[in-house]
Amino acid sequence: MSFLRRVAGLSLRDRVRSSAIREELGVELLLLRVERSQMRWLGHLVRMSPGRLPGEVLWACPSGRRAPGRPRTRWRDYVSRLVWERLGIPLDKLEEVAGERESILSVHDTVAQKNYDPELPPLPEDIDDDEDSGATIRRDDDTGAILVARIMKGGAADRSGLIHIGDELKEVNGIPVDDKKPEEVIRILVFVKALFNFDPNEDKAIPCKEAGLAFKKGSILQIMSQDDATWWQARLEVEANPRAGLIPSKQFQESPIQSFFLEDLIFFFQPHLMLVQSFFSVIFTDGQIRVHILAEELINTIGFRRSFRLSKRDKKTNKAMYESKKSEMYDMADVPTYEEVTPYHRLAGAKHRLVVFVGPTGVGLNELKKKLLISDPQHFGVTIPHTSRAKRNQESDGVEYHFISKHLFETDIHNNKFIEYGEYKGNYYGTSLDSIRSILSKNKVCLLDVQPQMIKHLRTAEFKPFVVFVKPPLIERLSETRQNAKFMSGKEDKGSVRPFKEEDFQEMVRTSEVMENQYGHLFDKVIVNDDLSIAFNELRMVLRTVETETHWVPLRLDSDLCCALVWTWISGSEQN
């Protein structure tokens, strides 16, 4: 059930709708007319979906344009020919009679009161909620073949009726499994982390809400089928949920056109919701000259005129992008969809994952890092920054800073040795990659805080970062908990330390929202730093699980850090 097919009139939902509607009205053909402004999208859709031009729902647009997918045919010729072939009457004749307002309204009302959605067969009642949705596999000791060992009742394999115990598995997702162990076969399965929330009940595009699978940002999904370009099938990677359901495909979720047409089409047949300007449908009868038009007139008549709508998803994305443009701090957002992930379990003795902290200024990153260091100095470590400023008497090289010359600092910048650097009072300060490596090589957990735009650069196979976002609580709680806290102010006060002001809290909360909006999909854990000891305990516990339990990490981590330099203006003070 693809969106493309749906738009082209062939999806399950539309097939049900259009055939039900046609039956209801005793008409043979639905013709949807689109205007020039919509052609670009339609052409795009058709190019993406060649050979799927609809038979029962047709698209037309003003004459003089090419019919999509039919390069040498003008729209008008195309529609004329089609109308002639199907109905045996000339298009002109049809247009002449196609204008009666009462019939328009009656069509609209008739259609609007019906539910044309398909109904799904019920799930079996005795479905075992604890069971997996598919089948288990085992390796036959004699032949080495991978065989289906068990089929879960009510699961996908069972319901397909195509898989039986003892069947031999030959390939998974196109990959031959002859020489693989069962664990390796499992690894071929596609797991993704959802980077957005999805609720089928809220989604206007889904062909069948009952078949949808709701998930939240951060959920791990096992992809069962990607056959359809628009709606994949997936199940939640939690044992208690055996059901596979439809989720929007990556391509669909990323597509800016997804609801441009879609909402308009779906709403078309719903009462009190809009039709898009200049979009109308002609419903032809089988030559009986009983013709109904749902046209602009209808929109005007019943006062539903609305301009194009974008879906909620698009609005959010656009807002995020707009905000990101406004702020120099944040880069442009990609549309976060899914990220392929794989289970990772750190073997005893293997290097630790890099623990990356992000959060707004003053939220408590240093405080939490400090507490971790004090709690177990043998286990945790922080990077020592480099600087080009002169060493002071009480300082030692490699303790407060690595002191290097300005020339060497600039050479290192040139050679991409720093992940972040900046200049303050004519001196450079920066965090080098080698300082992270040095801590990891001592088999310690390296605690690093960075600007959020650095996260994606640190996502390498070497570091496998675990990203903790430290979030402020509500402003009232900030005022209560930070009464004795000291805020390291920025530019305006030349880095002085002073008590927090109300504006600092407001800025902290606002920045936190922007960060979460923009980079939330890259966070592995969000910790609200309300009560310090509670936040610290939560942090300690999650870091323990990172070391000892299996976690999902991105499948495609870069093998190398690619050009990660960021100019960070250290405006008020030295680092640390």
Ligand SMILES: Nc1ncnc2c1ncn2[C@@H]1O[C@H](COP(=O)(O)OP(=O)(O)OP(=O)(O)O)[C@@H](O)[C@H]1O
């Ligand atoms: N949960 C908390 N309750 C009370 N005070 C806190 C809490 N968390 C942090 N603080 C205090 O808030 C102040 C700022 O914290 P901290 O220096 O750790 O912030 P930061 O996020 O590292 O800021 P910056 O990035 O600007 O250095 C410190 O005085 C710290 O002791």
